[in-house]
Amino acid sequence: MSHPFSLCIVVDDDADILLSARLLLAPLFAEVATCVDPADAIATMRTRAADAVLLDANYARGATNGVEGFHWLGEMQAVDPAAAVVMITAHGSVAVAVAAMKQGATDFVSKPWNNDRLLATVRNAASISVSRRTGASPPVAAGGSSLLGTSPAMARVQSLIEKAAPTDANILILGENGTGKELVAREIHRLSQRADAELVTVDLGAVSETLFDSELFGHVKGAFTDARSDRVGRLQAANGGTLFLDEIGNLPLHLQPRLLTALEQRRVTPVGANRSVPIDVRVVSATNADLSDTERFRPDLLFRLNTVEIVLPPLRDRAEDIPLLLTTFLSEYAARYGKPERHLPGNVLAALSGHEWQGNVRALRHAAERAVILAEGEKFSIADFPLSSSPSVGAPDPIASGAAPAVAGGDFNLDRAERQLIEQALKKHAFNISTAAAELGLSRGALYRRMEKHGL
Known part of the structure; x- marks a missing residue:
C-alpha cells in the first residue's frame, strides 16, 4: 500500500489517544510514531523529517493553559522549522487555540475529535510541510512565486495575483479541479500585507451541515451535548490573517446567509454565546462550480466574495508549461524517494505534452510520482506513465451512461x-x-x- 506521506509523530500522555490516532492516520503515513514524552519526539525529529506532528497542549494534571505545549512547539520549530505542528488539546479554548497558531502551529484540533476533520487537518498540515521542504528546490517564477509556468495564460494569472494580493480585497479563484486553486490562495496570502498572520483553510466540501456553525463560528462549553469545552471557530482563528474557503460552491443555499452576515458585519457569535466577537479577515474563496446559478448560490454572497476574480486555465490550455511542470515533479519525487534522476526522452515528453490531462496539474503530478516509483533503467518510457488508463475521446463512459x-x-x-x-x-x-x-x-x-x- 502506498502512502501520501512518510512520518507523523503523535505526542500525548493518554495511551488511548495515541492508539486511536495511530490507527486513524495509518492510511496517510508510512509510519505513525507515538510517544508520551515530547522530548522523545524532539529526539526523533533530530534524525528524521516528520511530515506532521500532533502535539498535546497540556501534560501536568489539571493544566489547561497550554504553556507546556507552547514550550515544546518552540523546541520543535527550532529543531525542524519545516515541520507542521498541529496542536491538540482537550481544553480547546479560544485563547489556547489562537495563541498556538500565533506561535507557529499550523492548525489545531480539540479532543474528542471528529475523525474526518482530524484526517483533513493532518493531511493539510503534512502537505504544507512537504511544500516547505521542496519549495526551494524546484524552479520558481519571477519574484519567488511557487506557481510554475511561463505560458501567456499563467502570466495573466500571475499578474492578477501581484496586483490584487497586496490589497485587502476579497478574491474568488475559479478553475477545474487540479488546476492549483489552493496554491494560488497561498501565493495571495504570501504576497499580502497579512503574510505574517495565519492562513486558515476551511474545506466546505468536507464540513457537514450539522457542524457548520461550530466549525466556522466556534462554540462555548455546554452549547450542545458534546460541547465539553470552548472552541474557536475558523473565522476567529483567522483574525488578522486570511481565511481560505475552499469548495465554496458546495455550501448549501440555506447556510449561505449565515456566512454572508458574518462577513458583512465582521463579527461572529459562537454557538451558545451571548455576545458577538469582532473579526478582521481577508477572504479568499475557490470553486470549480458555476456560482452564477442563483438557485444554488446567493448573488449577494457572490458579490461579497468576488471583488477580484481569478480564473485558472486548465492544463490543456497551457500545454507549453507541461515540460517545466513535469521535469520539476520528476526531480522532486526522485529526491523524495531516493530514486535516480532518469532521462526523459523527447518522444515521451512530446506524448505527455499532447495528452489531455483531465485531472490537470494534480493528475500530471500523480503520473510523475508513479513513473518515478515504477520506472526501471536509465530513462523513462511512455509505459511508465498511466496514459492508457484515460478514456479515449468519444469512448462511452459507463458511469455517465x-x-x-x-x-x-x-x-x-x-x-x-x-x-x-x-x-x-x-x-x-x-x-x-x-x-x-x-x-x-x-x-x-x-x-x-x-x-x-x-x-x-
Whole structure:
C-alpha cells in the first residue's frame, strides 16, 4: 500500500489517544510514531523529517493553559522549522487555540475529535510541510512565486495575483479541479500585507451541515451535548490573517446567509454565546462550480466574495508549461524517494505534452510520482506513465451512461473492480472528490481512504 506521506509523530500522555490516532492516520503515513514524552519526539525529529506532528497542549494534571505545549512547539520549530505542528488539546479554548497558531502551529484540533476533520487537518498540515521542504528546490517564477509556468495564460494569472494580493480585497479563484486553486490562495496570502498572520483553510466540501456553525463560528462549553469545552471557530482563528474557503460552491443555499452576515458585519457569535466577537479577515474563496446559478448560490454572497476574480486555465490550455511542470515533479519525487534522476526522452515528453490531462496539474503530478516509483533503467518510457488508463475521446463512459461498468477481461476480483469503478467516477467528475463520492454513495473521507488504498 502506498502512502501520501512518510512520518507523523503523535505526542500525548493518554495511551488511548495515541492508539486511536495511530490507527486513524495509518492510511496517510508510512509510519505513525507515538510517544508520551515530547522530548522523545524532539529526539526523533533530530534524525528524521516528520511530515506532521500532533502535539498535546497540556501534560501536568489539571493544566489547561497550554504553556507546556507552547514550550515544546518552540523546541520543535527550532529543531525542524519545516515541520507542521498541529496542536491538540482537550481544553480547546479560544485563547489556547489562537495563541498556538500565533506561535507557529499550523492548525489545531480539540479532543474528542471528529475523525474526518482530524484526517483533513493532518493531511493539510503534512502537505504544507512537504511544500516547505521542496519549495526551494524546484524552479520558481519571477519574484519567488511557487506557481510554475511561463505560458501567456499563467502570466495573466500571475499578474492578477501581484496586483490584487497586496490589497485587502476579497478574491474568488475559479478553475477545474487540479488546476492549483489552493496554491494560488497561498501565493495571495504570501504576497499580502497579512503574510505574517495565519492562513486558515476551511474545506466546505468536507464540513457537514450539522457542524457548520461550530466549525466556522466556534462554540462555548455546554452549547450542545458534546460541547465539553470552548472552541474557536475558523473565522476567529483567522483574525488578522486570511481565511481560505475552499469548495465554496458546495455550501448549501440555506447556510449561505449565515456566512454572508458574518462577513458583512465582521463579527461572529459562537454557538451558545451571548455576545458577538469582532473579526478582521481577508477572504479568499475557490470553486470549480458555476456560482452564477442563483438557485444554488446567493448573488449577494457572490458579490461579497468576488471583488477580484481569478480564473485558472486548465492544463490543456497551457500545454507549453507541461515540460517545466513535469521535469520539476520528476526531480522532486526522485529526491523524495531516493530514486535516480532518469532521462526523459523527447518522444515521451512530446506524448505527455499532447495528452489531455483531465485531472490537470494534480493528475500530471500523480503520473510523475508513479513513473518515478515504477520506472526501471536509465530513462523513462511512455509505459511508465498511466496514459492508457484515460478514456479515449468519444469512448462511452459507463458511469455517465448509467450502465454497469464491464469487468475487464472477466476479472471478478473485488479489489480491482472497486479500483476501476472509483477511477471511472473520478474521471467523470474531473477529480471533484465531493461529486465523485456522492455518485459512489460514499463520504469524502471514505473515498479518500479507498483512493489511498488503491494508490489513486
